[in-house]
Amino acid sequence: MNQGKAFYKKISPMLPAGFLVLVLLPLLLLPLASVFIYALRGGPGNLVASLTTTDVLFALRFSLIIAFATAVVNTVLGTYAAWVLSKTRFPGREQLGIILNLPVAIPNVVVGTSLLLLWGPIGLFGQVLGPLGIQPMFTSVGVLLAHVFVTFPYMLGTIKPVLDDLETTYEEAAYTMGASRWQAFLHVVFPALKGGLLTGALLTFAHSLGEFGATVMVSGNLRLRTQTAPLYIFSQFESGNIQAANSVAAVLAILSFVLFSLILFLAARTGRKGAQRGR
């Protein structure tokens, strides 16, 4: 009897965690594991072969380029938007803040549709630009537009709280000491934003890398032209090529895992720095 009690006492702290793992196993862990299992089904040689086809190499490279470009564009745009919302006062500021965060709430397919309706051949802008030989939809520009739209709130959401916390007296102190606006930004504001900028850029990059809904609408899923890695996976599944699909899925999963770990590491480091400063 006593032995039973002792055993229960020993395992009881682990019960809630055990239950959590049990619930998450079929929801998160097993699906992820199955990606790797299917990717390696034909052996490592098969995996390497399926990852080195022209289509896969293009899709992976295109995804990385688009993700990088999206991160760069949104670092500039998102930081500027965060600065406007945080440091300036104007009527409708709160409403603008809500609108700028809308891409998080709108389904990505709807974003893709709306971009098509605006920039597509029959769209408002498309009709004007078409005769001039400019056609952003079904090109890499269209894909970039969609990714910038969908991931815009991530940079904004990372930078705005930092700017909100950064009291204007820091900049004012710099001004009184003779610093120009640019010098105050460079020496005072930018160092405070550095961690946020990196985290925001990585978040944007990671979300762009996995984007599907808007991309499928605006890209036309054209192989070797606008096909991103997620679109390649989808196409291969549709044509029954499970192993090829899972090989690329495994690469994306590993990339996402690395990026996510980096973001967590940066967030923890920023937190530690903040805690040290707060002492």
Next chain:
Amino acid sequence: MSIVIDQISKSYGGHTVVDRVSLNVNDGELVVLLGSSGSGKSTILRLVAGLILPDEGRIMLNGVDITHLPPQRRGLGFVFQNYSIFPNMTIAENIEFGMRIRKVPLRERKAHSERLLELVGLPGLGSRYSSQLSGGQQQRVALARALAYEPPVLLLDEPLGAVDTKTRIQLRQSLKSILKEIGVTTIMVTHDQQEAFELADRVAIMNNGHIEQYGFPGDVYYNPATQFTADFVGDINFFEGRVTASTAEECEIELFGHWPVRRRGSHPFQPGRNVLYGVRPEQIRVSLLEPESYENGIKGVIENSMFFGDVTRYSIRLNRGGVVDVRVLNYLFIEGMVMPYELNEEVWLIWSQGSGIILADETLPETRSLSPAG
């Protein structure tokens, strides 16, 4: 360098924060703007610094109009209430920032920042970050940083507002000695009357965006121009009164319609004029004996007493209404010089005929007497 503030005003959304304020600060003088929050004192400091622009009026620095110059070109030193020490820079880098912007050579910068750290009593702390310093130390760093590029004028916005009382008293003394040593023209903002009186060469009392009174601390305290000033700079008991006799040397005032008090010295009030008569609690002594002929006296009953450590504050209800607050040094009780007073005991309140403040009746309060300002 001297500063002349000439009729400056500033409004935000129709609300006037600074209303046609004029102020002269002489070269090397330390002027304190004293007022409660919202009185406009910090706005004046920000206007002088160029962080905001006035709607009207002029600001002159040594005779040169700087009203529309950006803060970068004014070159004034500013210490913010929250210190605003740049957290990404070391203390030395913070102090050197203004010199770095001015392209002062590195070696010169280093030497000067070390001298300044010594001046503010923080030698050897240059390699630390602001997070590693106490509030008092940060205040000293903010001061050193503002002085680093040798500004013609130093502006201090509640510089001791974010530290505890004991540190504040220590910092006050060191701030005074540093500023005197350097001799820089300084405008400081505070809501703390003790701080203002201790540091100021001259003090300006601010209320609702304008200056109520500007003068030497002693003048402002003992000869306040308005009831607000009298109340704001210290505790005071006010009574309604009427001037009954008046000569060049002295004035007689009747309190509560029958109780005469005298005030030595010249004054502008003619017999028959309704006035406010004020006496500060520390000017009144409590006694069981009647006053002498050269003293003012009024009778009352001890209604309440409160122990404050160094003093006991008695609230005494006067026979004809109204309550007067009086402070008695507890030392006097301990030494047996005065016997502690009992509740409901009838006593005399006695004060010198050289004490007392007489103000015109425009400031007449609704009640017969006022409790001291908090």
